[in-house]
Amino acid sequence: MKTILNIKNIQVLAFLLGIAGTMLSCKKSFLDLTPISQIGATNFYKTQSDLLNAVNGAYGALQLNGQYTEEYYFLADYPDDDIESSLSAANNDFDQFERFYSNSANIYIAPAWTDGYKGILRCNNIITQAPNVTMDASLKGRYVAEAKYLRALMYFNLVRIFGDVPLVIAPLTTVSDAYEVGRSPVADVYVQIVKDLTDAEAAVPLSYTGADIGRVTKGAVQTLLGQVYLTQKNYTGAVTELAQVVNSNVYKLLPVYSDVFNPANGNNAEVIFSVGYKKGGIGEGSPFVNAFLPTGGIPTLVTIGTTGNRMNGSKDLYFAFEPGDTRRAISIDTSFIDGTGKLVKTVFTRKYLDTPPTDKDGDNDWFVHRYSDALLMYAEALNETNQTPIAHTYLNLVRNRAGLASKTGLDQAGMRLALEQERRVELCFEGHRWFDLIRTGRAITVMNAYFKKYNILLGGVLVQIAPYQLIQPVPLSQIQANPAKMPQNPGYGQ
Template identity: 45%
Template sequence: MKAKHLFIPLFSLLSLASCNDDFLALTPETDRNTTNFYQTAADFNNAVVGTYNALKQSGVYGTSLYWMGEVSTDNTDYGVTTRQAVNVDNFQFVDHTYTSLNDIIFAAWRDHYRAISRANAILTRIEGASIADNLKMQYKGEAQFLRALFYFDLVRLFGDVPLITTEITTPDGASSLSRTPAEDVYKLIISDLQSAEQALPVSYGTADIGRVPQGAAKALLGKVYLTRKDWATAAAKLKEVITSAKYQLLPKYADVFSYATPTNAEILFNVQYKSGNTGQGSGFGPVQASEGARITGGSMRYPTADMETAYEAGDQRKSFSMKSSYIDATGQSVNQRYVSKYVQFGALASDSDIDFPVLRYADVLLMYAEALNEVGFNPEAVTYLNQVRKRAGLADTKATNQASFRLSIEQERRVEFAFENQRWFDLIRTGRYVTVMNAKSLKVQDFNTLYLIPQREIDLNKSLKQNPGY
């Protein structure tokens, strides 16, 4: 199901969850899903593909998660110096002075719920469907994994959020839902992932490469446990991925992101893209037609000066992930940092084949090391961190106790997953966001550890209450 297989013309079917922005965007515009859809295995396959496709919406990996997970941190600058009405929302991620009218935050709320609605429709309908048991199990597992992923984003970004687990078929079906305690949201996430890991296959045939495998469900479940500070359970689950021997670090960091081999031994799950002017290409690293005329990947992708100096001398990841200058169309050198990790030379701007990683094996290794260290510093944790450092061309860590090892993990995750939407979530998880940002004069306040609820949602649903501080 790699991008070459996944993105078939489904857009008429996707209207079943492409809803109005009102009422959490959960209400279908037509009754396509209640009349002649969700009957055959092909119908459910199409619906599952539509749920994968939701990963690329602007409010998910398309745009919002980059702003909320990267630009809001010490990793990335906006890059634009002129403040105008058209970019006021963008500068709020630089200043950390968010308003409830921010369209980027609103898109995150809206599109995650749109995606959840697609998964809910599948899970509501599939139990009574007359399709083969093995396909029913697989499609259900895929929908549960994706729903868990979308809710995991929401609960980390916003805290308590409305929890919807069934298909909504009326215009006002979500108009009075209150915020569900985060603890209960996490219970659903864990339950979905536990079911998914039992239902999903270990691997797929060639035609279905790119669908979520069992290992991805285990890895995401491990990340959930880590976020919940359930260290021992996280370590046990992540070790299952490691001992499965299904995944490994590629010898070269750059190969992980190669458009020639997008599904490889290090990728557990990614957002898939396919060039060809069909609307399915990636715009994370656009380049001009001439390989000598590089552009910076868009004004929202400038690594900070602090990010540039975060890499240790000899770190092979730096030269692949970012550059300090580029050659413009006139042949002149321009001193401007830019993200090069997602550049596909020769591709049209905003239409490349490079996938966006969601879960990869390096993440499993570093999460496992972190979980082990929180249980109690030991040499085993050190070996897993050092595997990642060795691939980057670096010497072993010098950490010798639990506290110093925590900082080593934090540093390693920053450079290993630079520009992969992980920095904000990592610093929030470890309780270090406010400390790290303020130490670098990037002023944030305690309440910035959650984003605000979009005003439009509060206006439409009086049961929603704003997060404290906003």
């Protein structure tokens, strides 16, 4: 008589062990583009090649739909004042994010949770099993450091989206082990994130050459750690980390803003870390070219594929750009000519335009951190440590590249608002705005003013958000799998 595993057991293991089925490769410059199949918690790495393949698979987890290929930018930008999806009326799940009535059954919430843990599983396996692999100690240390950075990044995204999350830092192989894991407090998750990044910082190089370009560098670790410290309000720590990035002489602002987004210019001097994609029908292309395309954009904006129409810009964002700002032309447009010669008025971004050979098969990378991001975070950290005069220098580097005059004489409060504005227009459509507003404590004030300004209603009532809505509900599937250990976030029904 065969034994059938209880479905709840399967759900718990799938969530905690993150059995992915396949491991996707990611960085176009150094990863073997052939998927590595069926590497799970019971596989053991014996050789340097095994460990390298596993690390490449951990990078590949960033390409999962629940991470940067789709759900990350839904959850990072839909709740803010930059995005107005024309699909909202027809797509209740998007509208839930935009007008703040998310529930645990939203189809985009569960993949963000489960795919995050799939990636964490891959990192945990590497970190745990690497000591048993016989190879050059320094290179092995670097591989482990890369996995720790990736794990920290994935946990950083999870904790910002959901708040308390299970803190799993070693492989779990039994159902009973999985049932013992509940949600850890946000503070505990941040302790692990800082530890992983601190460990990684010493073991990765400043830069790479040749086929290794695109892997985790010291600058990537320091930038993420600086961002984490800003989020924790450890401004002194943020200054220390971000100063090293700024003074490393590894990165620079490209003279022309639009060149940063040229798909043929991946891993350019402004890119600190990105999720890499490669078009060509090999399963490695990025969907952004079609996902960000407005209805009617085929064939004039892009010749092949479908129009996702998922991330249209808001008028408020369009008017946030100052006169003469050279970034606006590629960042946000208000019309285009369709295939019939008709002028279509809609607000959209040109940052992800490309010439894909097939639908959703672009060369556009997703920027996790750019140098301009690091400069503005450094200015923020300086400002919060009472070094506002120095902060002007780094704010103005970004402004001047955009053709704007320098800001002068700002006090601390004025600098905060100037940085909020500058990050909005510099980094729009890159998954920063919502988390920036939360980090600075401005999300409720800014969004409630936005809803009032444009009279945005839900059920005939003005939308106004409450503190509990700064994080998303726990996916229903996770609560059902282990209700004793997986309570719902306050304010949300099950």
